[in-house]
Structures are given as structure tokens and as C-alpha cells.
Amino acid sequence: MRDSSPRRAGRRGHRPLTGLAAVAALGVALTACGAEDTGPGDGADTFGDALSGELTVFAAASLTDVFAEIADDFQERHPDVAVTFNFAGSSELAQQINAGAPADVFAAANTATMEQVVEGEGLDADWAGEHGEHGLVFATNTLRIAVPPDNPAGIGDLADLAGDGVQAAFCAEEVPCGAATTTAVGASGLEITPVTYEEDVRAVLTKVELGEVDAGLVYSTDVISAEGRVEGLEFPEAEEAVNDYPIGVLANSGDSALAAAWIEAVTSAEGAAVLTGAGFGAP
Amino acid sequence: MTAQTPDRSRRRPRTPVPRGRVRRPRAGRVPWILVVPAVAGVLFLVLPFAGMLVRAPWPTMGARVTDPAVLAALWLSLSTATVATVVSLLLGVPLAWLLARTEFPGRRFVRALVTVPLVIPPVVGGVALLLVLGRNGLVGQYLDAWFGLTLPFTPAAVVIAQVFVAMPFLVISVEGALRGADRRYEEAAATLGADRVTVFTRVTLPMVLPGIGAGAVLCWARALGEFGATITFAGNFPGTTQTMPLAVYMAMQRDPEAAIVLSLVLLLVSLVVLATLRERWVNAS
Numbered sequence: 001m002r003d004s005s006p007r008r009a010g011r012r013g014h015r016p017l018t019g020l021a022a023v024a025a026l027g028v029a030l031t032a033c034g035a036e037d038t039g040p041g042d043g044a045d046t047f048g049d050a051l052s053g054e055l056t057v058f059a060a061a062s063l064t065d066v067f068a069e070i071a072d073d074f075q076e077r078h079p080d081v082a083v084t085f086n087f088a089g090s091s092e093l094a095q096q097i098n099a100g101a102p103a104d105v106f107a108a109a110n111t112a113t114m115e116q117v118v119e120g121e122g123l124d125a126d127w128a129g130e131h132g133e134h135g136l137v138f139a140t141n142t143l144r145i146a147v148p149p150d151n152p153a154g155i156g157d158l159a160d161l162a163g164d165g166v167q168a169a170f171c172a173e174e175v176p177c178g179a180a181t182t183t184a185v186g187a188s189g190l191e192i193t194p195v196t197y198e199e200d201v202r203a204v205l206t207k208v209e210l211g212e213v214d215a216g217l218v219y220s221t222d223v224i225s226a227e228g229r230v231e232g233l234e235f236p237e238a239e240e241a242v243n244d245y246p247i248g249v250l251a252n253s254g255d256s257a258l259a260a261a262w263i264e265a266v267t268s269a270e271g272a273a274v275l276t277g278a279g280f281g282a283p
Numbered sequence: 284m285t286a287q288t289p290d291r292s293r294r295r296p297r298t299p300v301p302r303g304r305v306r307r308p309r310a311g312r313v314p315w316i317l318v319v320p321a322v323a324g325v326l327f328l329v330l331p332f333a334g335m336l337v338r339a340p341w342p343t344m345g346a347r348v349t350d351p352a353v354l355a356a357l358w359l360s361l362s363t364a365t366v367a368t369v370v371s372l373l374l375g376v377p378l379a380w381l382l383a384r385t386e387f388p389g390r391r392f393v394r395a396l397v398t399v400p401l402v403i404p405p406v407v408g409g410v411a412l413l414l415v416l417g418r419n420g421l422v423g424q425y426l427d428a429w430f431g432l433t434l435p436f437t438p439a440a441v442v443i444a445q446v447f448v449a450m451p452f453l454v455i456s457v458e459g460a461l462r463g464a465d466r467r468y469e470e471a472a473a474t475l476g477a478d479r480v481t482v483f484t485r486v487t488l489p490m491v492l493p494g495i496g497a498g499a500v501l502c503w504a505r506a507l508g509e510f511g512a513t514i515t516f517a518g519n520f521p522g523t524t525q526t527m528p529l530a531v532y533m534a535m536q537r538d539p540e541a542a543i544v545l546s547l548v549l550l551l552v553s554l555v556v557l558a559t560l561r562e563r564w565v566n567a568s
Contacts, residue, residue, distance in 0.1 A: 091536040167436070172519060174536035195436040196518025197525075199532060203515070206410070211419040212435050 052080030060109035135246030153214035409515025460494020
């Protein structure tokens with residue numbers, strides 16, 4: 001009882017310090033994270049490893065999980081390398097790169113957006129000379145019809161989406177999945193009017209997951225990432241609109257050797273296994 | 284906030300309201316400590332706009348602006364933002380009055396809740412609206428089952444998304460105006476026998492009209508620029524739910540120049556409307 005008031009006073013006095021301490025702790029935690037990432041790599045591999053520095057990878061949003069997994073492995077083998085990602089829609093990334101955003105590697109969800117960068121900022125000349133002027137295709141992705149697990153509208157194939165009262169969500173034509181949708185639907189000869197043109201494929205997925213639409217066209221990788229919250233139906237017209245994922249070292253990369261090493265990791269057998277596991281097809 | 288001289292509307296001539304012009308003290312120099320940051324602030328706000336003007340594809344401007352798709356998006360934006368503002372006024376002014384003039388348990392909590400839409404990312408707000416008003420939402424499933432009414436992907440959904448995001452601006456402005464208003468006029472009216480509704484409509488409302496005007500303008504502007512909640516809750520379909528911000532975003536994916544044109548159209552129209560309204564309402568006092 002005697003110490004109750006001093007304690008209160010003390011507590012009050014310490015409040016601003018607690019805040020400071022929290023900030024400091026956060027700082028330590030962040031540094032620790034960085035250190036930890038490079039920790040387990042002290043194996044035989046690291047001896048004489050010439051790769052170090054920071055690598056900035058701009059990649060299509062659909063690559064988020066896959067690239068994060070490949071990066072874990074990559075940083076384990078190259079402990080002095082720190083990989084930073086910028087995941088977003090491919091078109092958006094292409095614009096950022098062409099506007100001078102500092103990036104070493106660009107991985108796009110279709111060849112058209114890679115072409116924007118090839119014509120704008122440009123790819124690293126040496127790398128492109130060796131691997132391709134338009135980037136290197138490292139994965140493919142195929143459309144699926146996503147339906148809610150109970151499939152309330154009884155969707156079986158693409159033609160069912162043209163039915164009366166069926167609500168479908170497509171990607172907007174301006175984004176890669178929308179371009180693929182247009183190609184696939186065009187190949188079918190069907191007239192399908194969706195209720196919405198979503199800004200990206202995840203938004204279509206969300207609408208299907210919530211049951212707000214009866215069906216949506218998404219990629220096979222999205223069906224896998226949704227883990228049972230949607231059901232994916234294959235349809236033959238999707239073969240007409242297989243999306244190629246190109247990757248390339250950018251012209252203004254600060255360290256093109258490091259960037260090339262990242263691309264090798266993605267195209268390696270281990271990288272390919274991660275990609276396949278996530279629903280991507282082989283190029 | 285405003286309304287230090289609230290009896291403008293009562294037009295009683297006997298005590299002339301002291302105007303700023305008359306009472307202004309010897310002004311002296313304008314202090315640089317205020318001018319420098321103010322100029323920096325203006326530059327910061329205006330320069331991005333100037334950047335757009337420089338990059339705009341002026342030669343093809345006319346043809347692009349009169350594109351029916353652009354006009355449809357513009358019309359949808361203006362009409363939905365206006366309806367959203369009217370709805371916000373109908374719901375928001377009474378809410379602001381309740382928050383400013385009454386005591387009830389949990390009032391501070393309610394006020395905090397009102398500001399939630401200001402804090403959460405609009406996309407999250409859109410998902411929340413889907414979860415409540417969507418076809419399978421908490422309330423939406425009954426709207427569908429009982430009335431056959433589904434809100435998502437309709438212009439009504441655009442309005443709902445805009446009200447959700449923009450109404451807090453109105454509520455906060457009006458509540459501020461109410462708290463700044465002199466309550467003695469209301470008390471005088473009450474002692475003269477006016478009931479609370481009469482006091483509200485005849486005394487309070489005229490007094491805080493400039494505040495309501497400012498709030499409505501802010502609300503309209505926010506509704507006009509609404510993107511995240513709209514595209515999430517209402518979707519994106521040309522002519523039905525594709526407002527100007529959505530059209531700008533979509534154009535940005537394919538043709539940045541078209542996006543600049545659309546942005547300039549939206550900016551120009553909103554500036555004209557806001558400038559007109561500000562003269563009328565906000566500066567009226």
C-alpha cells in the first residue's frame with residue numbers, strides 16, 4: 001500500500017519512454033529479421049559467394065507467394081543478398097518502371113506488359129542478348145471458371161455463363177487476365193455480358209468467394225491459392241488464351257549479375273517445382 | 284469553426300454585427316513564418332496538377348473528352364455523388380445534431396464509430412459493405428429473398444459506397460459548426476415556448492447553415508473521387524457502375540494519356556462546381 005502511489009507516479013512518468021522503447025524494440029526486431037534471413041546460410045555454399053547487395057524485383061501480383069518462397073531459398077544460399085519485392089498489377093509495374101522506379105528484375109503476367117518495358121525502360125542488353133530480347137518465359141497460367149463451392153447456378157462450362165440471370169465477373173480488358181478472358185470468350189463464339197469488369201483477378205476471386213457472382217474467370221493459380229473457397233472448372237477455350245509469364249533484367253539495374261542470378265533461381269528445377277506447386281504451367 | 288456572428292439570418296437591425304473590415308487592428312507585415320509554409324503548401328498541392336496539364340495530349344483533347352463513354356462516366360459520377368450528398372445530408376445532419384446537442388450513453392463511442400470510414404481503407408469498406416449488403420450478406424440475403432433486391436453491381440451500390448465513405452466528412456463538419464454555434468439563441472427560443480423540433484428548424488439550422496454547406500461540399504467532393512469502396516462493392520461496368528475515378532484507373536492500365544484526359548475533365552468539373560458552391564455557401568457568412 002505504501003508503494004502504490006510512487007508506483008503510479010513512476011508509471012505515469014515512464015509512459016513516453018515506453019513508447020520510445022517500443023520504437024526501439026521494433027527497430028531491433030526489424031534488424032534482427034534481416035539478420036535472421038541471412039543466418040542459416042552459413043553452409044558450404046556461402047564460401048567464396050560473390051553475390052551480395054540488394055536486389056529489387058518487380059513482379060506481377062499473382063507471383064507473390066511463389067517468389068516469396070523462392071526468395072527464402074535464394075537468400076539462404078546467398079546470405080549477403082537482400083531481396084525486396086514490389087508486387088502489383090503488371091501494367092502498373094510496367095508504368096512505374098518506365099517512369100524510372102529503381103528495379104533490377106521485372107516479371108510480368110503477360111508478354112504485352114513486358115513489351116511496354118522493353119520499348120520503354122528497356123532490358124539489360126547483355127542479358128537480353130543471351131536470353132531473349134523480349135524476356136524469358138518462365139511459366140504459364142491458364143484460365144479456369146471459378147464458382148462458389150456449392151455452385152448455386154450449376155455452372156458446368158463456359159456456355160453456362162451466357163445463360164439468363166447468371167451473374168459473372170470478368171477482369172477488365174485493360175489488365176492481363178481480362179485480355180485472356182476476351183480471347184477465350186472470343187474463341188468460344190459466345191456472347192457473355194458479365195455484371196462487372198474487375199480491376200484485377202483477385203477482385204474477381206473475392207466476388208466469387210463471397211458468392212456475389214455465380215462464376216468468374218480466374219487463373220488456375222488463383223483457384224489453388226483460394227484453398228477450397230472456390231471451385232475451379234477447366235474449359236477447353238482456355239487453351240486459346242494461355243498466359244506467358246516473361247521475366248527480364250532491366251537496363252537500369254544496379255547489379256545485373258545479381259539480377260541474372262535471381263532469374264536463374266526462378267528458372268531452376270527448384271524454382272520450377274515451386275511454380276508448379278502453385279498451379280503454374282511449364283513454359 | 285464558423286458562425287461567430289450567427290444572427291445574420293434573423294435580420295435584427297438594432298445591433299450591427301461587427302464586420303472584420305471595421306475591427307481590423309493595425310495589421311503590420313504578413314509574418315514570413317506563416318507565408319513560407321503556406322506557399323510551400325500551395326505548391327505541393329498544385330504541382331501534381333500542373334504536371335498533368337503539361338503531359339496532357341492537347342491536340343486530341345476535344346475528341347477524347349466528347350467520347351460517349353467518357354460522358355457516361357462523368358454523368359454517372361455527378362449524379363451518384365449528388366444523390367449520395369443528399370442522402371448524407373438527410374442522415375448526417377440529424378446525426379451531427381444528436382452528437383453535439385444531446386447526452387446519451389455511449390455517445391463518445393458512437394462518435395468514434397462515425398469516423399471509422401475515414402480511417403479504414405475504402406477497399407476494406409467495400410468488402411464490409413459486400414459482407415452486409417451483398418447477395419449473401421447479413422442483411423442483403425433477406426433483401427434478395429424477400430424483395431428480390433440485389434444491390435451489388437447497380438448504381439444504387441455506387442451511391443451506398445459513396446455515402447459510406449463521404450458522410451463522415453459531413454457529420455464532422457456539421458458537428459463542429461453546432462458546437463461552435465452560440466447555444467443562447469436556442470435557449471432563448473426554448474424559453475419563449477418553442478419545442479425542440481421548432482428550435483432545430485427555426486434557430487439551429489439557419490445558424491449552422493454555412494457549416495452544413497461546407498460539409499456538403501466536402502462530402503460531395505469525397506463522393507466524386509470515391510474509388511476503392513465503389514469498385515469493390517458496386518463493381519465496374521461502363522454506364523452502370525463505372526464512375527470517373529474507375530474509368531481513370533482502367534484507362535491508366537492501357538493508355539495513361541487517356542487517364543490524364545479523364546482526370547482533367549473530372550478536376551475541371553469538380554473545381555467549377557466547388558468554386559460556385561463555395562462562393563454561395565461557405566463564404567456567405
